[in-house]
Amino acid sequence: MSSGRIQFLLGRLLKSILVLLAVVVLNFTILRLAPGDPALILAGEQGAADAAFVDQIRKDFGLDRSVPEQLAVYIKSLATFDLGLSFRERRPIATIIGERLPATLILTLTAFALSLLIGIPLGALAARRPHGMVDVALTTVSTAFFAMPLFWTGLLAIIFFSVWLNWLPSYGMMTVGAPLSGLAAFLDLVKHLALPASTLALFYISIYLRITRAAVLDVMGSDYVRTARAIGLPPTRIWREHILRNALLPVITFASLQAGHLIGGSIVIETVFAWPGIGRLAFDALLQRDYNLLLSVFFVSSVVVMAFNFLADALYVLVDPRIEAGASA
Amino acid sequence: MFLAHALARLSSALAVLCCLTSLALAQKSGGTLNLIVQPEPQTINLGINRLGPTSFVGSKIYEGLITFTPKLEPKPALAESWSISPDGLTYTFNLRKGVTWHDGKPFTSADALFSFQKFLPAVFFRSKLVLSEAESITAPDEHTIVFKLKAPFPGFMQIFEATGGTIMPAHLYEGVTDFRNAPANQQFIGTGPFKVGEWRRGSFVRLVKNDNYWDKGKPYLKEIYFHIIPDANSRSIAFETGKVDVLRAGDVENFDISRLASEPGVELTEAGWEFLQPIGYLHLNNRRKPFSDVRARQAVAHAIDRKFIIETIFGGFGREINGPFYSSKPYRDASAETKYEFDVEKAKKLLDEAGLKPGPGGIRAEVELVPLPYGEMWQRQAEYVREALGAVGIKANIASVDVAGWSQRLTTFNYDIGHNFLYTFGDASIGINQTYLSVKGDNTGTTGGNVHGYSNAEVDDILVKAAHENDPETRAKLYSRFQQIVTKELPLLWTHEMVFPTVFRKKVRNLTLTGLGTNENFADVWIDQ
Numbered sequence: 044m045s046s047g048r049i050q051f052l053l054g055r056l057l058k059s060i061l062v063l064l065a066v067v068v069l070n071f072t073i074l075r076l077a078p079g080d081p082a083l084i085l086a087g088e089q090g091a092a093d094a095a096f097v098d099q100i101r102k103d104f105g106l107d108r109s110v111p112e113q114l115a116v117y118i119k120s121l122a123t124f125d126l127g128l129s130f131r132e133r134r135p136i137a138t139i140i141g142e143r144l145p146a147t148l149i150l151t152l153t154a155f156a157l158s159l160l161i162g163i164p165l166g167a168l169a170a171r172r173p174h175g176m177v178d179v180a181l182t183t184v185s186t187a188f189f190a191m192p193l194f195w196t197g198l199l200a201i202i203f204f205s206v207w208l209n210w211l212p213s214y215g216m217m218t219v220g221a222p223l224s225g226l227a228a229f230l231d232l233v234k235h236l237a238l239p240a241s242t243l244a245l246f247y248i249s250i251y252l253r254i255t256r257a258a259v260l261d262v263m264g265s266d267y268v269r270t271a272r273a274i275g276l277p278p279t280r281i282w283r284e285h286i287l288r289n290a291l292l293p294v295i296t297f298a299s300l301q302a303g304h305l306i307g308g309s310i311v312i313e314t315v316f317a318w319p320g321i322g323r324l325a326f327d328a329l330l331q332r333d334y335n336l337l338l339s340v341f342f343v344s345s346v347v348v349m350a351f352n353f354l355a356d357a358l359y360v361l362v363d364p365r366i367e368a369g370a371s372a
Numbered sequence: 373m374f375l376a377h378a379l380a381r382l383s384s385a386l387a388v389l390c391c392l393t394s395l396a397l398a399q400k401s402g403g404t405l406n407l408i409v410q411p412e413p414q415t416i417n418l419g420i421n422r423l424g425p426t427s428f429v430g431s432k433i434y435e436g437l438i439t440f441t442p443k444l445e446p447k448p449a450l451a452e453s454w455s456i457s458p459d460g461l462t463y464t465f466n467l468r469k470g471v472t473w474h475d476g477k478p479f480t481s482a483d484a485l486f487s488f489q490k491f492l493p494a495v496f497f498r499s500k501l502v503l504s505e506a507e508s509i510t511a512p513d514e515h516t517i518v519f520k521l522k523a524p525f526p527g528f529m530q531i532f533e534a535t536g537g538t539i540m541p542a543h544l545y546e547g548v549t550d551f552r553n554a555p556a557n558q559q560f561i562g563t564g565p566f567k568v569g570e571w572r573r574g575s576f577v578r579l580v581k582n583d584n585y586w587d588k589g590k591p592y593l594k595e596i597y598f599h600i601i602p603d604a605n606s607r608s609i610a611f612e613t614g615k616v617d618v619l620r621a622g623d624v625e626n627f628d629i630s631r632l633a634s635e636p637g638v639e640l641t642e643a644g645w646e647f648l649q650p651i652g653y654l655h656l657n658n659r660r661k662p663f664s665d666v667r668a669r670q671a672v673a674h675a676i677d678r679k680f681i682i683e684t685i686f687g688g689f690g691r692e693i694n695g696p697f698y699s700s701k702p703y704r705d706a707s708a709e710t711k712y713e714f715d716v717e718k719a720k721k722l723l724d725e726a727g728l729k730p731g732p733g734g735i736r737a738e739v740e741l742v743p744l745p746y747g748e749m750w751q752r753q754a755e756y757v758r759e760a761l762g763a764v765g766i767k768a769n770i771a772s773v774d775v776a777g778w779s780q781r782l783t784t785f786n787y788d789i790g791h792n793f794l795y796t797f798g799d800a801s802i803g804i805n806q807t808y809l810s811v812k813g814d815n816t817g818t819t820g821g822n823v824h825g826y827s828n829a830e831v832d833d834i835l836v837k838a839a840h841e842n843d844p845e846t847r848a849k850l851y852s853r854f855q856q857i858v859t860k861e862l863p864l865l866w867t868h869e870m871v872f873p874t875v876f877r878k879k880v881r882n883l884t885l886t887g888l889g890t891n892e893n894f895a896d897v898w899i900d901q
Contacts, residue, residue: 078777096497103552131414133553142573198605206609213613214606219576219597220404317601319574327411332776 048360055356059349066345067121067338071114074334081130081332082106104130121342129328129336136339140321146216147320149232150312151305153240155298158247163294165248166255167287173260181252189249197242197315204238211237214317239316243309247301254297258290265289299355303348400592403899405880406616408607408623409577409598416568416577417557419487419540420495427535428620429598431891432579433474434562436534437465437484437517440887442646444700444798446529447886449893450479450539450563460524460842465532467515471586473541474560474567481511486542488517494551502531502802524842527799533647535891539563565591565895575600585895592898604747608632617880617899620890621872625748626687633875642689642871644889648795649698649803652681652690652867654757655782655790659825662737662766663788667726669862672789673712674719675764676757682868685752690868695859696804698796698869703851710859719764728765736765739788742781745774753867754791782823793870794820798887800851801839808858809835826863 082100101107105116120127126136165185169178188196205213212218212235223231262268263286271281310322321340328337409425418430437451446454451465471479489509493500503509505525510518521528531537544556551557560568565587566579577598581591599616601607608624610616611632619632633640656663656672663669682690694711697704728736739761743754758768768789773781781787797803806820810827831854838850874890876883882896 078773078780080776080780083783084776084779096500100552103550133415133557139573146574194603201606201609206613209613213609213615214601215575215599217575219599220406220578220595314602315606317575317599317603317606319572319600323574323602330774330776331414 051360052357055353059353063345063349064118067118067342068114070338070341071117072110074337075110077332080106081334084332117338126339126342127335130333131328131331131336132333136336139324139336140339140343143319143321143324144306146318147306147313147322149236150239150243150318150320151309153236154243154247155301155305157240157244158251159298161244162248162251163255163291166252166294167259167290169252170256170259170263178256182256185249185252188245189253193242193246193309193311194315196245197239197312200238200242201315211235213238216319239312239318242316243312250297251294254294255290258293259286262286262290299351303351304344306344306347400898402592402594403901405593405596405618405894405897405899407596407598407618408601408610408616408620410601410607410623412574412600412602413577415557416571417560418535418562419491419538420552420557422496422535424622427891429577429579430538430562431534431564431888432566432596432894433560433564433568434534434538434540435564435893436537436539437467437532438529439533439892440647440798442643442887444646444702444887446532449534450484451532456529460526461521463519463521463528465517467517468586469515471563472584473543473563474582475541476584477541477543479539479541479563480514481517482514483539483542484517485509485511486545487538487540488519491540491545491551492537498802499531499536502528523840525801525840526842526844526847527801527839530797530799530802533888534564534893535888564893566593566596566893569595587895590895591893592896593894596894604628611875618874618876618883618890620874621689622747626689626873627749629687629689629873629875633873637878639876639878641874641876641884644874644884644887644892645870645872646700646887647798647889649701649797650793650795650870650872651693651696651698652870653792653794654865654867655787655792655824656862656864657785657788657790657824658827658863659785660788662726662728662739665726666861667722668728668737669865670712671719671722671726671764672761672766673862673865674715674722675766676760676865676867677714678867679714681753681756685749685756686868686870689871689873691871693866693869695855695866696796696808697800697851697855701796701798701800703800703848705848705852705855708852708856708859710856712862716764723764723766730765734765735767738767738769740771741768741789742771742773742778742787742791744791744793745778750791757789757791783821785823785825790823792823801835805835805839808854808863822863824864826861828857828861831857 081104082097085100098107105113108116117127126140128134129136129139132139165181169181172178201213204211216232216235217223217228218231218235221231268281268285271285306321309320310326312318313320313323314326321344325337325340327333328340407428409428411425413421413423413425413429415421416426416429416433418426418434421430435450437449438446438454439449441447448468450468450471452468454463454465456463465484467479467481467484473479488503493503502525505521505523505528506519507522508520510520512518519528541561544559544561545551545554548554548556563586565582565585567582569578569580571577577600579596579598581594585591599610601610604624607616607619608628611619611624612635619629624632629640632638654672654676656669658664658669663672678692682688682692691699693699694706695704695709723736730736741754741758744750754770758770761768771781771787778790782790782792794807795803807822808826808831809822810829810832811822811825834850834854834857838847838854841847841850874884879900881898881900884890884892885896886892
C-alpha cells in the first residue's frame with residue numbers, strides 16, 4: 044500500500060477516535076441534563092429518607108463529585124477499557140453487556156440476513172415489470188409492513204402463530220424449564236427466534252425491496268443498458284452484469300449503515316417478545332437513570348459504528364484509487 | 373371373635389387412612405410453579421432492595437423473625453416465640469433451633485444481631501428510623517435476641533417480617549463496612565424454603581427447593597420459575613396460553629383482568645395486601661398557590677368523582693376512602709372523618725370563597741399536574757382529573773415525566789398536583805408519620821414523605837406522641853384527633869384504597885395465605901396435579 048493511502052487511513056482512524064471522544068462527552072452531558080437524580084430515585088424506592096441518607100447514597104455511587112470531575116473519572120476508566128460498575132446492580136458492566144450481547148446478535152444478524160436475502164430479490168422482481176401485478180402486490184404489502192409499527196406487527200404475529208395456531212412460542216429465547224442440549228436446544232432456539240426475527244426482518248425487507256426496486260429502475264433507464272440491449276446481449280446477462288451489479292451500490296450503502304446498528308438491538312422487538320438483548324437493557328437503564336450502564340451501552344455501540352465506518356473507508360481505499368488523490372489533494 | 377374382627381377392620385381402616393395421608397402428601401409434593409416477575413429485579417437480595425420485584429422473588433429465599441396473618445397478628449417464622457414486657461419496653465424473640473443457611477452454616481442470634489445492629493440500618497432508612505427507637509439490641513445466648521426500647525413504641529413488631537426485617541447471614545460479611553456495595557450481596561444466601569437455582573438475566577429466575585428447610589416436609593414445590601416478560605400484552609398471552617400460572621397486580625392492566633379471570637379453571641383473589649395497605653394519593657402542593665389555600669384543596673375533593681376513578685379507571689378494583697387510614701388499619705375512626713362528596717357546585721363555591729373567580733374562558737387557575745408514570749391506568753386517571761378540574765374552572769396541564777422526572781418534581785415541590793400511591797403498612801407510626809410530619813427546607817428526600825409540604829404543629833405533636841403511647845385507649849384518642857384534623861385540612865386527597873387482584877389457576881393452592889400475600893415464602897404453596 045502506498046504511503047498516501049496509509050496516511051489517509053491513519054487520518055481516518057484519528058478522526059474516528061476524536062468523534063468517539065465527542066460522542067462520549069456528548070452522551071455524558073445530555074444524560075446529566077435529563078431531570079432526575081439516581082440517588083433520589085433509589086431513596087424514593089425505600090419510601091423514606093433524610094438528607095444525610097441521600098448524601099450517603101450519592102457518595103456510594105460517586106455522584107457527590109462535580110459533573111466535570113465525574114466526566115474525567117469516566118473517560119479515564121474508559122481509556123483503560125474499564126466500563127465500571129452498574130449503579131443499580133452493583134455488578135461489572137462488561138459482564139452485564141456480555142450476558143446480553145449474544146441474544147442481540149442472534150436476533151439482529153438473523154433479521155439482517157433475512158432482510159437482505161428476501162428484500163433484494165423481491166425488489167428486483169418488482170422492478171422487472173414496473174406497475175405490473177407482481178410489482179403492485181409487492182409494493183403494497185411492503186408499504187403496509189413498513190407503515191405498521193413493529194410492536195403491532197409483533198403482537199399480530201403472536202396472536203396468529205402462538206395463540207391461534209399454537210405453532211411457535213410467544214416469548215423468550217428458550218423453553219424455560221426444559222433442559223435441552225445439542226440439536227434439540229438449537230431447534231428450540233430457532234423456534235423462539237422465528238417470530239421476533241421475522242417481525243424485525245419484515246420491516247427491513249420493505250426497505251430493501253424499495254431501495255432495490257428504485258435502483259434497478261434507475262439503472263434500467265441508463266444509456267449503457269440501452270446500448271447493451273442495442274448490441275443484442277442476452278437479457279439475463281444484461282440483468283446480471285449490468286443492471287443488478289450497479290443497482291446494488293445504494294443497497295450496500297444502506298446495509299452498511301444497518302450493520303453498524305446491529306449491536307444496539309431493537310427495544311420494541313426485544314420488549315414484545317421478551318428477548319433478553321441489549322436494547323431492553325439500555326431502556327431499563329434509562330428509566331432507572333443507571334448512568335454508567337447506559338453510557339457503556341452507548342459507548343460500545345458507537346465503537347461498533349465507528350469500526351464499521353472505518354472498515355468501509357479501508358475497503359474504499361482498496362477498491363477506488365481516486366481516494367488517494369483526494370487524500371493528497 | 374367379634375372384638376378380633378373389629379380390631380382387624382379398624383387396623384385395616386387405619387392402614388388405608390395412613391396410605392391416604394401419605395398419598396395426599398405425595399400429591400402435594402413436587403411440581404413447578406410458573407410466575408412472572410416484572411420488571412426484572414435489579415437484585416434478588418431482599419437485604420439490599422425492597423422494591424416489589426425483589427420482594428416477590430427474595431421473600432422465598434430470605435426470611436424474617438415473624439410474618440403476619442391477614443388480620444395482622446404476628447405469626448412465627450425464624451422466631452419460634454416472643455414476648456413483650458408489660459411496659460412495652462422489652463421485646464424478646466426466641467429463635468428457632470436447627471436452622472441452616474443455604475450454604476450449610478448454622479443460623480444463630482449472631483445473624484439476627486448483625487442484621488438489626490449493622491446491616492439493615494445502614495441500607496434502609498426506614499429500618500434506621502425504627503431501630504433508633506431501641507436503646508440496646510443484645511443476644512444473651514445463641515437463640516435469643518432482645519430489644520430494649522428508649523420509650524414504648526407499639527408499632528415495633530411491624531418491622532420483623534421478611535421484607536422489612538430481612539435476616540442476613542453475618543458470616544458472609546465479616547470485615548465488611550460498605551454493605552450496599554459488598555460482593556457478598558451477589559450470593560443470595562438465605563434461610564428460606566427456596567434456593568437460587570439460576571438467574572438468566574433478561575429471561576428467568578429459577579428457584580429450587582431447599583431440602584434442608586427447617587419446616588420438615590416443606591416446601592411442597594420442586595421449583596419456581598419467575599419469567600421475565602416486559603410487555604403487558606405478552607404477559608397476558610403467556611397466561612392465556614398456560615405458560616404461567618399466576619398474574620399479579622400490575623402484570624396486566626386492570627381492564628384485562630376480568631376477562632382473564634373469567635376463563636375456565638382460573639380464579640381471582642383480592643387477598644394478600646392486608647400488610648402493605650396501598651392507598652392512591654393526589655398530592656396537592658400546600659406550599660404554592662392555589663393549593664396553599666385549604667378551600668382550594670377542599671374544592672378539588674368535591675370536584676373529583678372518586679367512584680368514577682374506582683369503577684371506570686381501575687376497573688372496579690378499589691374501595692372508597694375518606695381519610696389517611698386504610699379500612700383495616702388499627703385506630704381508624706370513620707366518625708372523625710370529614711367527607712367530601714362529589715359536588716361540582718360546592719367546589720365552585722369554595723373556589724369563589726378562596727378568591728379564585730372565573731377569568732376569561734371561565735378559567736380560575738392554571739395548575740401543573742404530574743402523573744404517575746406507572747402505566748396506562750395512571751395516565752387515564754391524570755386525564756380524568758384534568759377533565760374534572762376543568763369543569764370547575766381549574767385548568768390542569770399534564771406534565772410528561774418518567775419515574776426519575778416524577779420523583780424529582782415531587783421531592784422538590786415543583787408541581788401543583790402530583791399522583792402517587794403508597795404502602796401505608798400495619799401500624800400508623802410506621803407507614804403514616806413521614807407523610808404528615810412537617811419538613812423543613814426544600815427537599816423531603818423521597819416521594820414517600822411529606823411531598824405536599826403540609827405543616828401543622830398539633831399534628832406533629834400527636835403523631836410523635838401516638839407512636840410512643842403504650843395505652844391503646846389514649847392512642848385511639850390521639851389518632852382520632854389526627855384523622856379529624858387532616859380530613860378537614862386535606863393536605864392531600866386520598867383517591868381510593870387500592871385493591872390489587874391476583875389471578876391464578878385453581879390448581880395452585882395456598883397462594884395467598886398471609887397478610888403478605890404473594891410476598892410470603894411459598895413454603896405452603898402446592899399444585900393440585
